[in-house]
Amino acid sequence: MLDFTPILENVNTYIPLSKEESDYFVSLLKYRRLKKKQYLLQAFDHCKYETFVLKGCLKEYYTDYEQGKDHIIQFITEHTWTSDVESFIKGTPAMLNIEALEDCELLQIDYASLELLFQAYPKFERWCRIIFQEEYISFQNRILTHLSKSGKEKYLDFLEKYPGLMHRVPQHQIAAYLGVSAEFLSKIRKQLAEE
Amino acid sequence: MLDFTPILENVNTYIPLSKEESDYFVSLLKYRRLKKKQYLLQAFDHCKYETFVLKGCLKEYYTDYEQGKDHIIQFITEHTWTSDVESFIKGTPAMLNIEALEDCELLQIDYASLELLFQAYPKFERWCRIIFQEEYISFQNRILTHLSKSGKEKYLDFLEKYPGLMHRVPQHQIAAYLGVSAEFLSKIRKQLAEE
DNA sequence: CTTTTTTATTGAACTTGTTCAACGGTTTTT
DNA sequence: AAAAACCGTTGAACAAGTTCAATAAAAAAG
Numbered sequence: 001m002l003d004f005t006p007i008l009e010n011v012n013t014y015i016p017l018s019k020e021e022s023d024y025f026v027s028l029l030k031y032r033r034l035k036k037k038q039y040l041l042q043a044f045d046h047c048k049y050e051t052f053v054l055k056g057c058l059k060e061y062y063t064d065y066e067q068g069k070d071h072i073i074q075f076i077t078e079h080t081w082t083s084d085v086e087s088f089i090k091g092t093p094a095m096l097n098i099e100a101l102e103d104c105e106l107l108q109i110d111y112a113s114l115e116l117l118f119q120a121y122p123k124f125e126r127w128c129r130i131i132f133q134e135e136y137i138s139f140q141n142r143i144l145t146h147l148s149k150s151g152k153e154k155y156l157d158f159l160e161k162y163p164g165l166m167h168r169v170p171q172h173q174i175a176a177y178l179g180v181s182a183e184f185l186s187k188i189r190k191q192l193a194e195e
Numbered sequence: 196m197l198d199f200t201p202i203l204e205n206v207n208t209y210i211p212l213s214k215e216e217s218d219y220f221v222s223l224l225k226y227r228r229l230k231k232k233q234y235l236l237q238a239f240d241h242c243k244y245e246t247f248v249l250k251g252c253l254k255e256y257y258t259d260y261e262q263g264k265d266h267i268i269q270f271i272t273e274h275t276w277t278s279d280v281e282s283f284i285k286g287t288p289a290m291l292n293i294e295a296l297e298d299c300e301l302l303q304i305d306y307a308s309l310e311l312l313f314q315a316y317p318k319f320e321r322w323c324r325i326i327f328q329e330e331y332i333s334f335q336n337r338i339l340t341h342l343s344k345s346g347k348e349k350y351l352d353f354l355e356k357y358p359g360l361m362h363r364v365p366q367h368q369i370a371a372y373l374g375v376s377a378e379f380l381s382k383i384r385k386q387l388a389e390e
Numbered sequence: 391c392t393t394t395t396t397t398a399t400t401g402a403a404c405t406t407g408t409t410c411a412a413c414g415g416t417t418t419t420t
Numbered sequence: 421a422a423a424a425a426c427c428g429t430t431g432a433a434c435a436a437g438t439t440c441a442a443t444a445a446a447a448a449a450g
Contacts, residue, residue, distance in 0.1 A: 146374060181439080376409080
């Protein structure tokens with residue numbers, strides 16, 4: 001039997017839900033599993049779902065075909081949401097890939113269901129607004145980091161902000177998140193170890 | 196007499212408003228002028244307003260005291276919104292400065308008024324949610340740019356995305372937005388001119 | 391258990407971008 | 421009208437980060 005506690009807690013942090021509201025919300029969710037290396041979303045497809053991670057870890061990234069390089073926008077771990085927002089909302093082809101780095105358990109809601117939810121209980125608009133505000137703030141901080149910090153500083157910040165992720169994700173992918181080459185990250189770590 | 200057309204159009208893009216809703220919204224707004232070089236917000240103050248720009252141009256930036264450098268998050272021009280979102284919502288001290296680059300005319304709404312508005316007409320939550328979604332997408336693209344592009348490419352992208360701003364804002368501030376030194380931007384421009 | 395694939399490290403040569411200092415030309419301010 | 425502050429450019433020396441190629445270790449697949 002499926003445990004909806006984590007997702008309900010996630011919503012309840014921002015808007016208190018009645019039994020009726022919780023039940024309706026839960027009735028719109030679909031359960032899905034994904035094995036390591038499988039795609040939740042591929043670039044150029046239409047992103048049909050907002051996805052909540054119950055278990056596992058994924059990466060959301062952009063592939064630059066000219067350079068032949070991946071750039072990681074975000075790692076997505078337990079109890080957070082992911083989607084290609086623009087594709088989800090506007091129905092345009094996705095720009096991003098989302099791929100499982102571990103076996104995952106997920107809950108998904110599609111666009112039509114979300115609109116039903118908003119119409120039935122407008123307070124969910126508020127919840128969604130607050131989620132986006134939070135993500136906006138964290139993207140803003142990420143931009144500041146890129147504007148002002150060296151590779152070494154970005155790496156140290158990452159360790160503080162996402163403790164444990166370093167041992168869960170291959171190092172060259174951390175590099176693709178920080179915006180440095182895999183080789184350079186290796187040299188940063190060597191230098192830090194020598195201190 | 197004040198012209199509320201631009202701000203009402205801005206809202207109406209996302210949610211259609213009745214006369215009553217428009218009137219109530221407008222009644223909550225305060226008009227304000229700012230001269231060039233004046234602050235709309237200073238770091239460590241509390242950001243009390245969301246601000247809509249009727250006329251003029253501002254910069255939103257973070258001052259790194261260790262390095263003694265400013266890093267520009269965004270230029271804000273006509274018909275867009277600005278605030279230090281985290282400070283506005285959570286009441287914490289602002290991290291950012293917002294300063295007029297030209298004489299400005301502004302409309303402002305404070306936190307209490309915005310909550311009144313949300314309670315009176317929940318559809319404004321939707322509007323606010325969509326605004327944040329849009330800004331989220333544009334921040335995401337900015338991060339991708341920083342992950343994948345050289346100084347020259349970032350500059351060319353900037354010219355395309357914000358035509359005219361180059362001639363409205365001092366060049367060294369464009370550099371502080373792009374994340375390169377003022378001298379290097381000058382060299383990029385020289386190189387482009389020679390082609 | 392063996393093969394293949396993925397991952398991390400290292401060094402050398404190279405590229406991109408920074409720093410510093412100097413200069414001349416505008417704007418502002420007084 | 422003079423002085424001060426601001427702005428953009430340039431060159432030389434330097435620092436940060438990339439690329440490429442080689443190597444070894446670890447993990448996944450057969």
